[in-house]
Amino acid sequence: MARRLGEGDDEYGLEEDGEHHSLIELSEGNQQAPRRSGASAPAAAASSSSPSNGSSATCRWVSVLFLLALAGLYHLGLQEGKNEVKSEGDVEDVEEKEVPWHKKILGPKGSGGDGENVEGNDDDLSRPADPTPSPASMGSFTLDHLKATRAECEKVTTLLEEYYSSKEQTVAMLLNPWVEPWNFNDAPDDVSSETNRDRIDKLVDTMARALVTDDQKTFLMGGIGSSVMAGHDNCHYDSYESQMERLWGDVWKAAGMEFVFQNAGEGGGCGDSFENQHFCVKQNVSPDVDIVHYEWTYFEHGAAGKEHENLIRWTQMLPKQPPVQIFNTGILSQSDGELTRHYAKYGFNAFYMKTAFVNGGHDYQSEQTRKEDPINRFGWGQVGDGYHETTRYGELEDDEARKTSLGVVMRNWHPGPMGFQLTSDAFTYVYTKALLKALDLIEKDMSDGIDPREKWSASERPLLLKNDLPEPKQCDPEYCVVDEVPGCLNYELPTFGNWGPRVEDPEDDLNPYRGEAQKWDVWRTKNDLWYMVGKQDTSVFKDREDQEICRHLDACGGISAQKAKNGMVVFRLPKMEVGLVVICGCCGKDVGQSLFMNNQNIEISYNTVPIDRKDWDIWPTKKCVRILKRFPISGRESQTPTGHAYLAVKVLKDMDEPVRISHVITL
Numbered sequence: 001m002a003r004r005l006g007e008g009d010d011e012y013g014l015e016e017d018g019e020h021h022s023l024i025e026l027s028e029g030n031q032q033a034p035r036r037s038g039a040s041a042p043a044a045a046a047s048s049s050s051p052s053n054g055s056s057a058t059c060r061w062v063s064v065l066f067l068l069a070l071a072g073l074y075h076l077g078l079q080e081g082k083n084e085v086k087s088e089g090d091v092e093d094v095e096e097k098e099v100p101w102h103k104k105i106l107g108p109k110g111s112g113g114d115g116e117n118v119e120g121n122d123d124d125l126s127r128p129a130d131p132t133p134s135p136a137s138m139g140s141f142t143l144d145h146l147k148a149t150r151a152e153c154e155k156v157t158t159l160l161e162e163y164y165s166s167k168e169q170t171v172a173m174l175l176n177p178w179v180e181p182w183n184f185n186d187a188p189d190d191v192s193s194e195t196n197r198d199r200i201d202k203l204v205d206t207m208a209r210a211l212v213t214d215d216q217k218t219f220l221m222g223g224i225g226s227s228v229m230a231g232h233d234n235c236h237y238d239s240y241e242s243q244m245e246r247l248w249g250d251v252w253k254a255a256g257m258e259f260v261f262q263n264a265g266e267g268g269g270c271g272d273s274f275e276n277q278h279f280c281v282k283q284n285v286s287p288d289v290d291i292v293h294y295e296w297t298y299f300e301h302g303a304a305g306k307e308h309e310n311l312i313r314w315t316q317m318l319p320k321q322p323p324v325q326i327f328n329t330g331i332l333s334q335s336d337g338e339l340t341r342h343y344a345k346y347g348f349n350a351f352y353m354k355t356a357f358v359n360g361g362h363d364y365q366s367e368q369t370r371k372e373d374p375i376n377r378f379g380w381g382q383v384g385d386g387y388h389e390t391t392r393y394g395e396l397e398d399d400e401a402r403k404t405s406l407g408v409v410m411r412n413w414h415p416g417p418m419g420f421q422l423t424s425d426a427f428t429y430v431y432t433k434a435l436l437k438a439l440d441l442i443e444k445d446m447s448d449g450i451d452p453r454e455k456w457s458a459s460e461r462p463l464l465l466k467n468d469l470p471e472p473k474q475c476d477p478e479y480c481v482v483d484e485v486p487g488c489l490n491y492e493l494p495t496f497g498n499w500g501p502r503v504e505d506p507e508d509d510l511n512p513y514r515g516e517a518q519k520w521d522v523w524r525t526k527n528d529l530w531y532m533v534g535k536q537d538t539s540v541f542k543d544r545e546d547q548e549i550c551r552h553l554d555a556c557g558g559i560s561a562q563k564a565k566n567g568m569v570v571f572r573l574p575k576m577e578v579g580l581v582v583i584c585g586c587c588g589k590d591v592g593q594s595l596f597m598n599n600q601n602i603e604i605s606y607n608t609v610p611i612d613r614k615d616w617d618i619w620p621t622k623k624c625v626r627i628l629k630r631f632p633i634s635g636r637e638s639q640t641p642t643g644h645a646y647l648a649v650k651v652l653k654d655m656d657e658p659v660r661i662s663h664v665i666t667l
Contacts, residue, residue: 139214139453140256143446148254149211150439156251156432160425163392169360173422174429177332177355179340184433195344202323202347203434205456208441209320210290211255213458219252222262222285222496224277225295228329229265231420232532233411235541235550239263240327240420240427241293246393248428251435262286262496263553265295267532270492270556270662271589273299275621278311279582279665280488283497287318287485291347291431295327298413302335305474312343313475314485316464323347327423329415330354342473353415353423354378362386381536383407384418391421402540411534478578478630479667487574487666491522491557492586500574501647501664503559510572510642512608517567523660524557558586558660561651568650571664578667579631581606581647584624586662592618595660596625601653607645609637624663 164170175182184200186193210219223229223241231239241261252259264284266272274296277284281292292315296304312324323346326336332355340348357377358364364386368376377386384390384407390397394406394417408416415423445452454460466483487500504511506518530538533550541547559569573581583604585595596602597616604611604627611627619626627647632638649661 139212141212141214141442141452142256145211145254145256146439146443146446149251150436152251152254153432153436153439156247156428157436160429163425164360164387170429172359172361173356174426175433177352177359177426179332179334179336179350179352180344182349182430182433184437195341198344199347199349200434200437202345203431204437204441206290206320206323206347207431207435207438208452208456209458209461210257211438212442212452212456214453216257216458218258218260220260220262220286220289221291221293222281222289223264223293223295223327224281224284225265225293225327226273226297226299227265227267227532228297228414229263229293229295229327230267230532230552230554231263231265231414232267232552233414233534234417234420235533235537236263236552237549238406238417238420238537239265240415240423243391243417243421243424244428247424248431251432262289262494264494264496266492266494266554268299268589270587271591271623272492272584272662273589273621274304274307276582276584276624276663276665278307279486279620279667280490280495280663281311281314281497282318282485283488283490283495283499286497288320289318289322290320292322292324293327293427294324297327297329302333305335305339306476306480308336308339308348309343309472309475310480312339312346312348313466313469313472313480314482316346316469317466317483317485320458321346321461321464325427326350327427328352329413329419331358338473342470346469351423351426353419353426356422356426357385357409360387378410380410380412381416382409385409385422388418391417399540401536405536405540408536479580482577482667484575484577484667486580487576489571489664491524491559491662493524493555493557494553500666501571504570504572504646506570510644511570512642512646513568513570513648517565518570519566520559520561520569522557523560523658525555527552527555556587556662558662560658560660562658563654564651566651568648569661571647573645573647573664573666576631576645576666579628580626580665580667581628582619582624582626582663582665583647583649583661584621584663584665586623586660588623590622592621592623592625599655599659601651601655602659603650603652605646605648605650606632607637607639608648609635611637624665 160174161167161170164173175184180196180199182200183193183196186197186200210216221241221244227233229239229241230236231242236242241263245259245261249259262285266277274294277296278294285292292311294308294311308324308326315322315324325347326349328350330352332352336348336350340350362377362385364377367386368374376382377384383404388407390403390407394403397403397406406417409418410416442452442456445455466481469481472480489499489501489503503520506516507514529547529551530542532552532554533541537550541550561567561569583596585591596604597613597618604613604616606628616625616627618624647664649659651659
């Protein structure tokens, strides 16, 4: 057996200058151990000096010693051979009887979770193992997590099916009021429902990857939209995103994770619309978002197909390729029907809130047109939706004014807590159904002895490139068939993601305008606690200790200058694929003309070259100006000697009103 020199001598009974004694000792098991060489010297000397022994005695003695040495070597070799055979046999046994990774953790039936026998049980690997591995076998997502998550999912579906009277009515109200209804019981061989299965598969894939990816601790959703998304005319606590965090949070807590819904809704006072804000998806919400929600109900008028398609395609270039789901407050429309079917594989669908209420079977029309005590359930401030008089959490309220407020379906054009509750319920029910399917797939992998991370981990997600997506239907291919998500610097609030362009440090060595005045200031509106809360809730909460739950997050903002001494602001632009450069102003829906197009007191340069304003145009909305449609192909403006492109806006003369830039958009 191999051994390092000088290693383990004591273990083998070896001492310095005494290896020959060890050999004899091993061969003579019952023989007294020989004395050290120092003790045997006198006997040897006496023996050799005796005249009676002679040479024959000496020969016999040498022969005996020689035979003893041979016997010792034989026995030692035999023992070493046995040890070697045993050692090699052990390796062969491990190789021949390799235990699946899940059984290594479980051990045989009746064993402890670490694979060691529990007292009184034998170690028989031929026994059937448990159908699924123990918690430790799944990395951060364990079997215990799986069971707990499934239990919480079932609590949610049971709660909703009881709240909406029956499973059938729940399906009618929560799964059917979509451009393409969700059918989680679809027959696998039903060709007509292929797009439904594709859409569900995308959601299931999203859930499964979030669960088994070891370093993902948050399931993240993000919503971009208008004041409806922001939850205006309500407490922020009553927005559908906040309600959904409370309804679905325990499901993800059971999985050892957190559920967060980033609400990036912004009011219309800043002048924005879907036309410019969807370019900012990567900054308004985190680029690591798992699902994206979009809402601009009162801005689109059924004519936002190209923006929807832009967003669908751009989000597939984000790390987690999040599906896009649209929230509409009104009656079901097929304006997105083509895109819903075309992008089913990427999870696209759109939900309609009023259709959800109607699908429950309540006769709103007769109730509204009857002669005595007509009720318009969707009228401003109306309490009760025809099924319940307040929200589920409103039923627990002791404050009657608050309880009544929580029963409002529509505050005005903005939904009230009842409208938002139904919206939260619909999204949660769909996602919980998908999550249950994901849990089934993960558990099946476990029972088959397959580590689910090998299939579902985020690192195993196939990378999508622009040409992997189908041909566009409505968007401009120059801007929507791209591998990069647009970059955006949005000074309005809230934002949760990463900016694209950035203001360059005036003293940076790479700043092409270093040494020139660069003294623009960031500006934002200062909204108080009761901004866009609404009178009813303001009255309820003004003396309550928990009033902070009402505060909304959105505010207008920009970077501004008014005097020539302010000089310029220099933006370092990010990597671009097309060369599109847009700036937007604040605040108002049509400030692009006054702040930029007709403002002779400013100069806009790209890579130090002033851009002729005749090449600008108002785009994509009236608050914005497109400075470049695509990369310049000649001249100094086409050159980037530092590796970066720069946009500069310079004040030439003092102005009566400041110029304010709210967004810089690039692609």
